[in-house]
Amino acid sequence: MEYKLPSQRWKFYPQNPSLTKELVEKLGLSPVVAQIIINRGMVNLDEVQGYVNPEIIDLPSPLTEFPDLPKSIAILQSSIELQQKIAICGDYDADGMTSTALLLRAFRHLGANVDYAIPSRMKDGYGINKRIVEEFKQEGVSLILTVDNGISAYDAIAHAKELGLQVIITDHHDLPPILPPADAILNPKLLPKTSPYYGLAGVGVAYVLAVTLAQSLNKLQGLTKPLLELYTVGTIADLAPLTGVNRRWLKRGLKLLPKSDILGIKKLSNLAEIESKKKLLNAEDIGFKIGPRINAIGRIGDPQIVIDLLTTDDEGIAITRAMQCDQNNKQRKLIQNNIEQEAIKLIEETPINWKEDRVLLVIKENWHHGVIGIVASHLVERYGVPVFIGTYEEENPDIIRGSARGIEEFNVFLALQNCDDLLGKYGGHKAAGGFSFPTKNLPLIHDRLREFAHQTLIPEYLKPLIKIDAEINFQDINFKLLQEIDSLYPWGIENNEPIFSSINVQISSQKLTKTGEHLQLTFMQNNLELKGIAWRWHQYYPLPPAVDIAYKLNENDWNGKKSIQLNILGVRKSQE
DSSP, rough: OOOOOOOOEEEEOOOOHHHHHHHHHOOOOHHHHHHHHTTOOOHHHHHHHHHHHHGGGGOOOOOSSSSTHHHHHHHHHHHTTTTOEEEOOOOSSSHHHHHHHHHHHHHHTTTOEEEEOOTTTTTTOOOOOOOHHHHHHHHHEEEEEEESSSTTTTHEEEEEHHOOOOEEEOSOOOOOOOOOOHHHHEEGGGOTTSSTTTTTOOHHHHHHHHHHHHHHHTTTTTHHHHHHHHHHHHHHHHHHOOOOOHHHHHHHHHGGGOOOOOOHHHHHHTTTTTTOSSSOOOOOOOIIIIIHHHHHHHHHHHHHHHHHHHHHOOHHHHHHHHHHHHHHHHHHHHHHHHHHHHHHHHHHHTTTHHHHSEEEEEEEEOOOOTTHHHHHHHHHHHHHHHEEEEEOOOOOTEEEEEEEOOOOOOEEEEEHHHHHHGGEEEEEOOSSSEEEEEGGGGHHHHHHHHHHHHHHGGGGGGGGGGEEEEEOOGGOOHHHHHHHTTTTTTOTBBBBOOOOEEEEEEEEEEEOOOTTSSSEEEEETTTTEEEEEEETOOOOOOOOOOEEEEEEEEEEEEETEEEEEEEEEEEOOOOO
């Protein structure tokens, strides 16, 4: 029988037996876990100790790290004292909305006269613009504070300055060639890469600003816990790198969330069926349960719903807003699935020659701007090439707007920069970006992206990559190993959850789930049996009877009975 298997690259981390031995002897780690930590880039005992327990690292003060932080504090202190109107301009993703809510909570606590605006995903696109600046001016605003945006909004910021407004930019996106003429700019990308603050998301910069300001006014009491919770949700939902200060603060924040002080987070956790007895949340609870419900609003709803949810102390409002988030998320899933199916059909039937192009550019009318970014991520998983996906503006079909997602060896931001003269607005970072361009430029953009992809990618890169930490046998897998891995949380970007492989494993049973989308499996190796699930793998059913597998380890809790489940990421013909 001819079996269809996923086309993948398996790459094993190089082993380091001598350092592994030292960590086993001196820190009492198991060899497997020692190897995982080394794979995360730790090169000596001190670094490993700081990774295992981030609280022991000596942190420099943000006031000495961020050059414009003292200036920002002085401007804000003066605005609060004079009761001048401060306006926050946020963004419609989870990072931007949690940042906005965080600063609103902090400034209200500090007695500021504060309001906010968030650009419309549909009408405005990303970031502060001249219309918002003019509205702020009409409303008597003296100081604009951008969060999670602003670093590439030169014209809008220049316009605000012309109108006599003060501007503080807080952002974490990559720097443009010319910085906007703001009064102060807080952006970790202005710091050396070695700074522990370098990996902060927008909400992390907002957290640093709020805490430092509250400290300077001696009003931090009662503020740290809710702000740390919002920081935690926003940082994980935005897929910020879980390194440096992020690792330290998230370890604290994930412990606080099960007993959240924020009513909206409590209600959302209930709706997302997150167990209230948990001692700490894990990154999956936020990444797959809380984050998507918040993000869904920014994608297809009104961001004010999330701001209300995260700032209200009214039980009724919190429940209503949490239910709106939940409903929007269900609707988002339906829209997303439809677009994904349409995109696959378009790619397969046109056909689009993505292998030859080494990049996938897919454009169709009537797709929802708010969800095409998620579809792009799924297409990257499926085809293994960078994906640029777009749709025509409803009110102006002469403009195409879209999202991009990359692969490890490709830089989305540089690819967009390479099309600078053909694009309208664009922004982003190595892994993801957003863009708009005149429809007439579509063939030229296609050529330019293909050219860039050919310069940076060899054909071997065009298979989805699985980086494997260690090859283990089923007899190595037990709850002790799982506990040891869990103690190294949080997992995420730049601190990826470990992936293991086992070779020559028998599949003793396999079936599709009720929805027909996922594959449930039972594996045998040396008379030991483990169950596994392969998400969205219906197209590979059935798998051959003997295979090598790549997987993550999960604890499955079914009716109070705990078991270890393999989350299958890769399968290949058995090498034995």
